[in-house]
Amino acid sequence: MARGAAAAARVIDATTLPLAAVAPQLAPRPTAIACDGLVKSFPIRRSWRETMRAPFDTRWQLVTDHLSCDIAQGELFGLLGPNGAGKSTLMRMLATAVLPDAGTATIHGADVVADARAVRGMIGAAIANERAVLWRISARDNLRYFAALLGLRGAARTRRIEEVLELVELADTGEKMVGEFSSGMRQRLLIARALLGSPRVLLLDEPTRSLDPISARQFRRFMTRLIREDTKCTVVLATHSTDEAMELCDRIGVLDRGRLLAVGRPADLGAELTRNSFRAWLGPDAETALDRLVARGVIVGWSATAGVDELFREFAVEVTDGHQGAAELVRALVAAGVDVARVERIPVSAADIIERVLATSDRRDADV
Amino acid sequence: MYKIAEMVRASWVIARSYKMNLVFSIAALFFTTIPFYLVAHAMQPMMGKVVQQEGGDYFGFVLLGLIAISLLTTALTSVYQAVSGSITSGWLEAQLGTSTSMPVLLIGMSAYQFLWTLLRVTVLLLYGWSLGVHVHWSGIVLGLPVLLLLCVAYYGLGLGLAAMFLAFRTIGPMQSVIVTGSILLGGVYYPTTVIPSWIQSLSVVVPMTYGLRATRRLVLEGAPWSAVQMDVGMIAAIASLMLLLGIAAFQLSFDHARRRGTLSIY
Numbered sequence: 001m002a003r004g005a006a007a008a009a010r011v012i013d014a015t016t017l018p019l020a021a022v023a024p025q026l027a028p029r030p031t032a033i034a035c036d037g038l039v040k041s042f043p044i045r046r047s048w049r050e051t052m053r054a055p056f057d058t059r060w061q062l063v064t065d066h067l068s069c070d071i072a073q074g075e076l077f078g079l080l081g082p083n084g085a086g087k088s089t090l091m092r093m094l095a096t097a098v099l100p101d102a103g104t105a106t107i108h109g110a111d112v113v114a115d116a117r118a119v120r121g122m123i124g125a126a127i128a129n130e131r132a133v134l135w136r137i138s139a140r141d142n143l144r145y146f147a148a149l150l151g152l153r154g155a156a157r158t159r160r161i162e163e164v165l166e167l168v169e170l171a172d173t174g175e176k177m178v179g180e181f182s183s184g185m186r187q188r189l190l191i192a193r194a195l196l197g198s199p200r201v202l203l204l205d206e207p208t209r210s211l212d213p214i215s216a217r218q219f220r221r222f223m224t225r226l227i228r229e230d231t232k233c234t235v236v237l238a239t240h241s242t243d244e245a246m247e248l249c250d251r252i253g254v255l256d257r258g259r260l261l262a263v264g265r266p267a268d269l270g271a272e273l274t275r276n277s278f279r280a281w282l283g284p285d286a287e288t289a290l291d292r293l294v295a296r297g298v299i300v301g302w303s304a305t306a307g308v309d310e311l312f313r314e315f316a317v318e319v320t321d322g323h324q325g326a327a328e329l330v331r332a333l334v335a336a337g338v339d340v341a342r343v344e345r346i347p348v349s350a351a352d353i354i355e356r357v358l359a360t361s362d363r364r365d366a367d368v
Numbered sequence: 369m370y371k372i373a374e375m376v377r378a379s380w381v382i383a384r385s386y387k388m389n390l391v392f393s394i395a396a397l398f399f400t401t402i403p404f405y406l407v408a409h410a411m412q413p414m415m416g417k418v419v420q421q422e423g424g425d426y427f428g429f430v431l432l433g434l435i436a437i438s439l440l441t442t443a444l445t446s447v448y449q450a451v452s453g454s455i456t457s458g459w460l461e462a463q464l465g466t467s468t469s470m471p472v473l474l475i476g477m478s479a480y481q482f483l484w485t486l487l488r489v490t491v492l493l494l495y496g497w498s499l500g501v502h503v504h505w506s507g508i509v510l511g512l513p514v515l516l517l518l519c520v521a522y523y524g525l526g527l528g529l530a531a532m533f534l535a536f537r538t539i540g541p542m543q544s545v546i547v548t549g550s551i552l553l554g555g556v557y558y559p560t561t562v563i564p565s566w567i568q569s570l571s572v573v574v575p576m577t578y579g580l581r582a583t584r585r586l587v588l589e590g591a592p593w594s595a596v597q598m599d600v601g602m603i604a605a606i607a608s609l610m611l612l613l614g615i616a617a618f619q620l621s622f623d624h625a626r627r628r629g630t631l632s633i634y
Contacts, residue, residue, distance in 0.1 A: 042629055089629065097461050098629045121467040132458035136382040148374030149466040149473075177385070197466070 029072040032201055032234035033094065037103035038067040040089055040258070063089045065258035066103065071234060076223075078249035078266070079238040080350050082358075086258040087238040088127065091203050094236065095125040107201055124199030124233075126207055130186040135179035139170055139189050142178055143196060150197040164192040167222060183210035188219075195226075202235045208244060220247050242350040246270060254357040262357045270348035275322045276300070277346040278329070281312040283339030289332075290315065298332050299325070312341045371468055372476040379480030397491055404430050405499055419559055422584040428501040432587060433556035435489040436580045439515055440550060442485040443522035445543060446478035448529040455534075461631045470622070474527075482519070504590035511586040514600055518579035521607035522546075527614030531621035534630075550576040575610070578603040 041060040050057075064086045071077045079087045092098040094105060096116040104111060110118040134142050140161060147157045165171040168188040178186060187210045194202060208216040220243065223235070239245055245252050246266045253263045262269070282290075290302045300318040308314065319325030326343055333340050383390060408415075408427035415426040422429055454460035454477065463473055497503050525546060529539045550556070553563065554576025563571060571577045582596035582603070593600075625631050 040629075092461075092629065095465055097464060097626065097631055099623070099626045101627075117467050117469070120465060123465065125462075125465045128458040128462045132462045134378060134382060134459075136385045137378060141378060141381055145374060145378045146466065148371045149463060149468040151371075151467070153370065193462075 029074060031070045032073040032075070033069075033071040033077075033105070033107055033236065035070075035090075035094075035103070035105045036068050038064050038090070038093060038100050038105055039102040040064045040086075040093060040098065040100050042089075063258050064093070064100075067255075067258060067260050068103075069253060069260055069263065071236065073234055074232045075250045076235045076237060076248055078245045078252035079236065079255055080240075080245055080252050080354050081255035082354060084257075085255040087255055088205055089258075090255070091125070091127045091205050091236065091238060094119075094201075095123060095127060095203055096120055097127075121197075122200045123203060124194035124197055124201070125203040126190040126194040127203055127205040128190065130183060130190060130210060133178050133186060133189055133193075136177060138175045139165065139178055139181070139185075139192075140174040142189060143193060146193050146196055152196070160196060160198075164195045167195065167226070168192040169218070169222075184212060184215050187211060188215075191219075198233075200233055202233050204235065205238045206240065207237070208239070208241060216241070216243070220244060223248055240350060242348070245350050245353075246348075252353070254354055256354075256358050266353075269353055274346050274348045274352070276319045276325060278317050278319060278326050278343055279305070279346050280315050280317050280329070280333075280343045281341035282315055282333065283312055283341070286313065286315065286333070286338050289336040289338045290317070292336070293329065293332050296332075298328055312339070316346065371472055372479050375476030376480045376483060383480070383484070393488075394491075397488055398495065401431075401434075401492065401495060401499075404434065415558075418562060422559060422581065422588060425502060425588065427499070428496065428503075428588045429559075429584060430557060431492065431496040431501055432584050433580060435492055436515070436518065436554075436576060436583065437547070437551060437556055438485050438489050438492075439519055440522045440576060441547060442481050443519040444526045444529065444546060446481040447474055447523065447526045448533055448539060448543075449481075450474070450477035451530040452533050455631065464631070474530075474618075478526075502588065504587055507586035507588070507590050510593055511583040514579055514582045514586065514596070514603065517600070517603045517607045518575060518583075521575040521579070521603065521610045524607065524610030524612070524614035527611075527618045531614070531617035534618075534621040534625045550574055553577065555580055573606075575603055575606045578606070 040063045042063055044059045044061050046059070067086070067090065079090065081087055089098060093100050094107065094112060096112050096119050099113060104113075106112065107119045107122055110122065112119050134145065137145075143161045143164065144157070147153075147161060152160055162171065165174050168191055170185065170188055170192060173181070173185065178189065181189065187207065191204070191207055194204070208219050211219060224247075226233075237244065237249065249266050251263055252266050252269065254261045280286075287304070290299070293299045294301060298320075300320060302315050302317045305314045305316050317329060319329055321328075326345075330340055330343055405427055408430050412426045415429075416424055419426055419429045451460060451474075454463070464470075468476075493501075493503065493508075529542055532539050532542065553560070553567070553571040553574045555563075555571070556576070560568065560571045560577050560581070578599040582599035585591040585596055586593075
């Protein structure tokens with residue numbers, strides 16, 4: 001209980017991070033997924049020497065540390081975090097494949113431990129790797145197999161299989177043996193399989209990891225259509241892709257070492273993070289002018305980046321007051337006789353958000 | 369039942385895709401039986417009296433032994449192979465994500481192998497009959513439930529092996545120990561009465577002993593059900609016990625794997 005309170009305090013602490021939109025209130029919608037103080041540890045693999053020395057001594061690694069969060073119905077919730085942060089373990093606990101050591105998680109009120117079967121009836125999960133399909137049979141037969149396990153039969157089964165194949169754009173290759181599929185096609189088949197039972201909650205673990213950029217963009221469009229228009233199901237999406245997080249997710253949560261460090265709307269998190277970071281395309285002699293602006297306190301600092309064309313060069317400039325500061329920068333540069341071709345806010349990446357949240361969390365831990 | 373039928377269908381489509389393997393599997397039935405036929409005929413004068421109480425025809429005696437071994441091997445290994453194969457690819461975890469119960473999944477994943485073995489032993493029996501084995505067809509109807517009990521007993525052991533695999537990722541020499549032990553002590557190539565007395569006592573705990581003896585008497589001798597009641601009672605008791613122990617072991621091991629998060633880690 002004490003540890004649970006501490007973890008809850010940590011998540012609440014995240015609202016005081018210097019990120020304006022951290023942990024906004026949920027829209028007044030019913031809760032689809034509720035996690036309360038989820039704890040999971042896995043044993044650490046030991047060397048032969050360690051095993052021989054103490055055969056019954058087990059050391060544990062904490063993978064989720066009193067993790068609590070609520071996800072609303074119809075929400076698309078993104079999970080960001082470095083490798084080993086606990087994203088996949090959280091997904092597997094929600095999918096009932098891994099039992100939590102402590103804490104509870106419910107999906108539409110059904111407990112993932114006590115009512116595992118009811119939970120399985122509500123979720124569609126694409127959390128396995130792409131090898132988790134039957135390679136020697138067609139995509140259509142793979143889906144037919146799973147449709148049977150989901151209790152679909154007859155015409156309803158056939159119709160649903162065709163629908164999901166259409167959705168993931170595999171209808172034309174439905175009869176092809178899955179072993180002959182590309183990596184991306186198998187990934188799409190996994191998504192089709194997850195959608196087969198018309199789930200109320202969809203769990204997707206890095207769904208675009210094997211997709212080429214065009215397929216990934218098609219997937220995002222498909223997800224938008226699926227979530228916003230067709231099924232309106234709740235989605236938990238673990239991803240490393242900025243595009244996915246920014247374009248798709250209603251909220252994102254940043255996980256690290258099993259702790260949920262921050263939750264917020266991606267646009268807000270991104271805007272806050274890069275509030276004062278701008279990219280400027282400037283004419284000759286800009287360096288001298290920028291140095292003067294630093295000395296005058298108009299800007300915090302600058303650095304030259306790789307972008308160069310015949311007349312202009314790209315600079316990264318840190319201003320003091322968001323768009324106001326950028327306007328001040330432009331005025332000062334023009335007054336100094338520097339040609340200004342373009343000034344824009346630097347787009348944020350998932351890595352930036354994760355890095356920033358982790359750094360802030362580390363600083364706070366150090367202070368404590 | 370519908371789910372199991374669909375799982376069998378998928379397994380058949382997969383097996384059919386390995387064309388040469390399918391052809392060899394059927395052809396092997398005929399070729400591997402011929403040496404047994406020749407050896408059994410050569411040994412008939414000596415073994416005829418020894419197997420007098422189980423039909424008297426040594427080739428028929430051995431043929432039913434081979435059939436029982438095929439069935440027990442499938443019962444023993446099918447569930448373990450299904451679990452080990454599907455863990456490696458993450459397929460088991462994916463199937464567990466559906467609301468289908470674990471017993472249905474396990475039966476479904478191993479059902480095709482059972483049906484295929486059933487087909488193979490039927491062909492084997494017909495082949496033996498065409499080579500002169502005297503088969504009491506009414507005895508086959510009575511013998512089927514006995515063989516089914518034998519399968520249940522070894523399926524229980526198979527669940528134990530699957531449990532061992534889930535927990536330790538290996539079954540060590542257990543499969544060989546069980547199959548070899550059943551062959552040596554269960555009377556596959558010779559009746560258990562010829563086993564030296566100091567190890568004969570071990571054969572009383574081997575389900576094969578009872579199952580095979582009863583089946584031979586029913587199928588080769590045409591004995592009535594009352595003549596094998598004792599053996600059937602024993603095999604039923606052993607099968608029940610082994611199945612219960614197997615289920616308990618698998619459940620324990622499965623829960624352990626879910627706690628350790630190793631259902632999809634090879």
